[in-house]
Amino acid sequence: MANQKIAVCSGSFDPITYGHIDIIERASKIFDVVYVCVSHNQTKKGLFTPDERVELIEKTIAHVPNTRVRKHQGLLIDFCLEVNADAIVRGLRAVSDFEYEMQMASMNRKLADEVDTLFIMTNNKYSFISSSIAKDVAKHHGKISDVVPPEVEAALVEKFK
Numbered sequence: 001m002a003n004q005k006i007a008v009c010s011g012s013f014d015p016i017t018y019g020h021i022d023i024i025e026r027a028s029k030i031f032d033v034v035y036v037c038v039s040h041n042q043t044k045k046g047l048f049t050p051d052e053r054v055e056l057i058e059k060t061i062a063h064v065p066n067t068r069v070r071k072h073q074g075l076l077i078d079f080c081l082e083v084n085a086d087a088i089v090r091g092l093r094a095v096s097d098f099e100y101e102m103q104m105a106s107m108n109r110k111l112a113d114e115v116d117t118l119f120i121m122t123n124n125k126y127s128f129i130s131s132s133i134a135k136d137v138a139k140h141h142g143k144i145s146d147v148v149p150p151e152v153e154a155a156l157v158e159k160f161k
Contacts (some may be wrong), residue, residue, distance in 0.1 A: 005030075005148045007118070010037040010076050013053050014046040015152045016060055018035045019126035019133055023091035028064045031087070034059065037079050038071040047135055047159055060149040071124055087116045093127045 007027050013020060013036075028034045036057055040050045050054065050071045057069045072079040080088060088108060090101050098119075105117035129147045138144050138156035144151055 004032040004082060005085045005087075006033045006035070007031040007089045008035045008037050008076070008080050008090075009060075009084065009089045010039050010079075010130065011044060011131055012044070012058055013038055013124055014048050014131050015053065015156065016057050017126070017129045017131060017135065017148050017152075018146075019091065019093070019122050019129040021060060021149070022123050022126055023089065023120050024048075024061055024067060026063055027040045027089040028066050030068060031089075034064075034089070035079075035083050035085065036069045036161060037076065039076065040067065040071055040073045042073070042116060048155070052155070056152055056155060057067060059151045071130075075111070077108045080108075080115045085115055087118045089118050091122050092119050092132075093106045093122045113159065 007030070008017070009024050011020065023035060024034060033089055033161065038050055038053045038057065054071055061067050063126050071081070079136070092098055092101060101119065104113065108115060108117060134144050134147050135156065139160050141160070148156065
C-alpha cells in the first residue's frame with residue numbers, strides 16, 4: 001500500500017513487558033505498520049535467545065494486527081531504512097531515560113535525517129517496570145503477573161526452575 005506510515009519500536013525485549021506492549025499498542029494507533037525490532041547485542045548475554053524473544057512478542061501482541069516482529073543485528077537506523085520507516089518510536093519511563101534517548105535520536109537523525117524519532121511517555125502504571133526487574137523478581141519466585149503477560153510469566157518460570 002502506497003504512502004503507509006511505518007514506525008519501528010526497538011529494544012532487547014528480554015523479555016517483553018506490559019510497558020513495552022503499551023507503547024507498541026499506542027504506536028499502532030498512530031502508524032499504519034509498526035515493526036517491533038528485537039535488537040541483538042552480542043556483547044550481552046540475554047536470558048532469552050533472540051528467536052525466543054520474537055516468539056514471545058508475536059504471542060503477546062497478536063491482538064495488534066498492524067505489527068510485524070523482526071530481529072536485527074547492527075545499527076537500528078539500517079533496519080529503519082531497510083523497511084522504509086518514517087519514525088523510530090521510543091518509550092520514556094522517566095526523565096532519566098531522556099538523556100540517553102536524546103543522544104540516540106540525534107545520532108540516528110545524523111545518519112538518516114528522513115527518519116524521525118517519536119517519544120511516547122509510558123503509562124504511569126508501567127513506569128517502574130523494566131525487563132531487568134521482571135527477570136530479577138521471577139528469579140526469586142516473586143509475583144510478576146501484573147508486569148508481564150501470562151506467556152512471558154510461564155517462560156520466565158521455566159527459565160528459573
